[in-house]
Amino acid sequence: QVQLQQSGPGLVKPSQTLSLTCVISGDSVSSNSVVWSWIRQSPSRGLEWLGRTYYRSKWYNDYAVSVKSRITINPDTSKNQFSLHLNSVTPEDTAVYYCARVLNPYTSSSRFDPWGQGTLVTVSS
Amino acid sequence: DIQMTQSPSSLSASVGDRVTITCRASQSISNYLNWYQQKPGKAPKLLIYVASSLQSGVPSRFSGSGSGTDFTLTIGSLQPEDFATYYCQQSYMTPQTFGQGTTVEIK
Numbered sequence: 097q098v099q100l101q102q103s104g105p106g107l108v109k110p111s112q113t114l115s116l117t118c119v120i121s122g123d124s125v126s127s128n129s130v131v132w133s134w135i136r137q138s139p140s141r142g143l144e145w146l147g148r149t150y151y152r153s154k155w156y157n158d159y160a161v162s163v164k165s166r167i168t169i170n171p172d173t174s175k176n177q178f179s180l181h182l183n184s185v186t187p188e189d190t191a192v193y194y195c196a197r198v199l200n201p202y203t204s205s206s207r208f209d210p211w212g213q214g215t216l217v218t219v220s221s
Numbered sequence: 222d223i224q225m226t227q228s229p230s231s232l233s234a235s236v237g238d239r240v241t242i243t244c245r246a247s248q249s250i251s252n253y254l255n256w257y258q259q260k261p262g263k264a265p266k267l268l269i270y271v272a273s274s275l276q277s278g279v280p281s282r283f284s285g286s287g288s289g290t291d292f293t294l295t296i297g298s299l300q301p302e303d304f305a306t307y308y309c310q311q312s313y314m315t316p317q318t319f320g321q322g323t324t325v326e327i328k
Contacts, residue, residue, distance in 0.1 A: 143265070143308060143319035160316050194264055205271045206312035207255045211264035 098122035100195050100212035107218050108189075114182040114219070118195030118212050125171045125178055126151045131198035133208065134169060134180045138191035148198065149178055185219045192216050223247050223311050227320035233328040240296040242323045244309035249289045253313035256285055256294045259322075260305045268307075269294065299325070 104116035118132070125132060131150040137143050147159035149169045159167050168181045182189060195212040199205070224247035234240050244254065252272040257265035267276045269285035272292060282297040296303055304327055309320040 142321050143310075145316045145318070158315060204251060204253050204312075205274070206253065206317075207267055207270040208257075208265070208310070208317075209267040209270075209276070211266075214264050 098197060098210055100197065100210060102193070102195055102212040102215050104193075104215055104217070106216055107220065108185055109221050110186055110219055111184055114180070114185050114189060114193075114217055116180045116193055116195075116215055116217070117177055118179070119175065119177040120197075121176075123197065125149075125176050126173050128152055129200075131201045132169075132171070132178045133196050133198055135194045135196055135208070135211075136191040137194065137214075140188075141191070144191075146180070146182075146193075150201070187219045190217065190219045222316055223250065223314055223318050225309055225311055225318050225320040227307075227309060227323050229323060230321065231324040231326060233326045234299050235328045236299055236301055238299045238328075240299050240303075240325060242294045242307055242325075244287075244292040244294070244320050246290045246292075246311055246313075250311045250313035252288045253311055254285075254287065254292050255310045255312060256283075257308045257310065258303075258305045259308065265308060296325075 099121045101119045108114045131148045133148040134146040147169050149157050166183050171178045192214045194214050196208040226245045228243050254272045256269040259265040273285045284295045286293050306322045306324045308322050
């Protein structure tokens, strides 16, 4: 059974960097058949896909246009985890952040499963 | 981006009721459509994928249908544990996008 365990601070000051980690058990961050994503949820924006990382002989990343200039998603094969870094945060980045695995990407059966437990990150001074 | 619109935004129903939630995509997405259930303080949980396939372990009272732009999630006989918020999500195109959610409340 695949499980994703998130960690990271719940409070970040404006203009600083939000950093979260997602530890994978039961699968590999280097798997060439899945994708690893970050999603956030807020009352104003709903569920919003932020970006992904995946390995297909080499590492690839894709990011949402809304955060593309501020986001980095990094895999860590030694710890079987991946991380989210979002810099220059503002109060609008306050949200619950989730990591998730994408099964069968690029097919009709592509879906997010499972999800991490979620981390509420508040951007405030 | 593909816009996903759910209706209604919320509904009140009783245990045993048949409940139907609709999701409409702003363009055709074939059957690249998933449904999730979310309870307060928890992560979304996959219910249905590829429009009508039931995720392992999900009760058979949940079903999905549709293709193209119009999709439906049906709960055949509402149970107490089904009171939650439901989201549709398209996987046809990046960025994957979600509906705004439908909250099913106790009548």
